[in-house]
Amino acid sequence: MKTNFIHTYVSVDCVVFGFDDEQLNILLVQRNNIDENDPKRLKLPGSLIFDNEDVDDAASRVLYELTGIRRMTLKQFRCFAAPDRASNPQDIKWLDQAYKPDIDRLITVAYFSLCKIGRKLNVSNITKYKAVEWCPLSELPDMPFDHNKIVEASLIDIRRWIETDPVIVFDLLPQKFTISQLHRLYESIYNKKIDIRNFHKKVATMTYVLPLAEKQLGVSHRAARYYKFDKKAYNRLKTSI
Incomplete structure (x- = not known):
């Protein structure tokens, strides 16, 4: 029986989400060795895996090289x-210019990660990419390969994850935040309007979201109270359940 084996390579691609207080953003990179005017110059960060690497280790390497951050929320969600x-x-x-192997087929294992936009990203020593930039989810360009499909799939998965483990949203927020910020984040993730009164009721059931004595300063509107996520309270709730 004749078999048609081909040169297949495995890569990882990472969808890094960030929240800028108004909307979700994706961290994109500009690939080298292309025309500056190429409409598909921006892509998801990724890499072929090394011969001695597990795919999870490869994804962690890509994120560390990109951000300088060792520990980030990272979840594998699909293979393309x-x-x-x-x-x-x-x-x-x-691909030929970046890697020079004889690639007949490229399979990628996709991950998503969550990053506070306010964190300083250590990209100064990155030579693999010409530029790194946050791009609003609503303004994503047409990207190479199937990277737009990967982003769409990551949104579906992150929504499912939130339903079972809502704590992950706090990886996108500052240590102290307002209910309005949390509300805008949920609207951005689900891409729909959420009634603010019902949302306040939802937050009231979150015993791990604690009000602080501190309020906003220097704002033109009524100062909102700050809240914080209490990880210990959340862990106690999970244990009791």
Whole structure:
């Protein structure tokens, strides 16, 4: 029986979410060895895996090289393996220049990660990419390969995760936040309007979201109270359940 084995390579791609107080953003990189005017110059950060690496280790490496942060929330959510996902001539050209292997087919294991935009990202020593930038989710460009599909799939998965483990949203917020900030974050994740009164009721059931004595300063509107996420209270709740 004849078999048609091909040169297949495995990569990882990472969807890094950040929240800027108004909307979700994705951390994108500019790939090298392309025309500056190429409409598909921006992509998700990723890499082929090394021969001695597990895919999880490869994803952690990509994020560390990109941000300088050792520990970030990281979740594998799907494998993308369509035979034609790397068939675009420009994508093939970039692969040849970036890696130079004989790649007939490229399979990627996709991850998403959560990062506070306020954290300083250590990208000064990154030479792999020409530029790194936060891009609003609502303004994502047409990206190479199937990276737009990967982002869409990551949103579906992060919504499912929140339903079972809502604590992950606090990885996107500052240590102290207002209910309005939390409300805008939920609206951004779910891409829909959420009634603020019902949302206040929802937050009231979150015994791990604690009000602080501190309020906003120097604002033109009525100063809002700050809240914090209490990890110990959340762990006690999980244990009791």
